[in-house]
Amino acid sequence: MKTCVILCAMPVSDYEFVQPYVNKADLLIAADGGVRHAQALGAVPDIILGDFDSWDGDLPACGKVIRLPAEKDDTDTMFAVKLALERGCDFFYLIGALGGRLDHTMANIQTLAYLREHGARGVLLSRENIVFLLKDELAAVPRVPNHKLSVFALSPVCRGINLAQVKYPLREYTLDNRFPLGVSNEFEAEQAIVQVRQGELLVILSENN
Amino acid sequence: MKTCVILCAMPVSDYEFVQPYVNKADLLIAADGGVRHAQALGAVPDIILGDFDSWDGDLPACGKVIRLPAEKDDTDTMFAVKLALERGCDFFYLIGALGGRLDHTMANIQTLAYLREHGARGVLLSRENIVFLLKDELAAVPRVPNHKLSVFALSPVCRGINLAQVKYPLREYTLDNRFPLGVSNEFEAEQAIVQVRQGELLVILSENN
Secondary structure, eight states: OOEEEEEOSSOOSOHHHHHHHHTTOSEEEEEGGGHHHHHHHTOOOSEEEEOOTTOOSOOOSOSEEEEOOSSOSSOHHHHHHHHHHHTTOOEEEEESOSSSOHHHHHHHHHHHHHHHHTTOEEEEEOSSEEEEEEEEEEEEEEOOTTEEEEEEESSSEEEEEEEESBSSOEEEEEEETTOOOSOSBOBOSSEEEEEEEEEEEEEEEEEOO | OOEEEEEOSSOOSOHHHHHHHHTTOSEEEEEGGGHHHHHHHTOOOSEEEEOOTTOOSOOOSOSOEEEOOSSOSSOHHHHHHHHHHHTTOOEEEEESOSSSOHHHHHHHHHHHHHHHHTTOEEEEEOSSEEEEEEEEEEEEEEOOTTEEEEEEESSSEEEEEEEESBSSOEEEEEEETTOOOSOSBOBOSSEEEEEEEEEEEEEEEEEOO
């Protein structure tokens, strides 16, 4: 597994929380305003890219700078994703990908489906929210203290959903993308078992507040 | 048109912005922690409902209180939506529905599709983000100063997307839910024209920051 960490431009509230994940990077990319996260983390990106519309300081030390035009089809994050896929990365942590503008958050959620379609997996990671996608599979999801577990159909319909080791289990349940039944479940063990036999299921761990 | 306003439990940063919409309510429901928004707005809800897991004060004056069990399938918001649909409401503003926990935000986005399926329309409303859904239709979207306009396929595929009077127009475009191409467009007139011939298209107006 080759891991790419992309530092995106949205806020990061807790650098200590994300540091261990950044340390796992085989390829570290700072996308535009994400440069400030690299500085805060004391990390040297392999690549800094962007139109730098959200960054007007000097660029710090890094392996390489790629300047993108301001007017382009891809977001900076999506450009980074494509580049890392080309370089053989198959696991992604996107940090600074949540908690700012809702349009960017939504774009990053959809990027998880793009990654899956291209043979890779991704996690949107902050202390407040951890987001990933399951497709036709079963996963053991480690408990995160003080976080609820929610599942949403990203496909129109998800079939054969099983949730175990949680407060409100589901058994061979069918969930559609117009009825949010799977919100705010609770871990009842050190890991929850989440299965979706058919469809793309978005899993969100959200911190209680 | 019979308008329901639901005050949900997530934060509201700007009461002045939402006040005119609250004033349009034929039916005003405060869902659980949304009670505090009613107080801040000086509004008397027709109905207050919830398990009151996010509210431990006294309940203010209102038409009716409905106490829900803490363990239930519906979220408080979804219970309010169903109730208002039964009472003939066909247009909904959900306030306090964004900007808190991502799982709740995602649930509320899916609720827009639930409303559409039940012959109604909804808008998730805050100063920072205005979110609604178009299905097989054309809409003139009024410019909101200092806001970007983004569109996302909520269906797996949206066909025949046309965007006009924006900086980056689209013409008979096909957008899928795994590639966020429609992010951060800009109004070029007092209204943008947004059309989707086939599919459910999520429209998000996000405040620049």
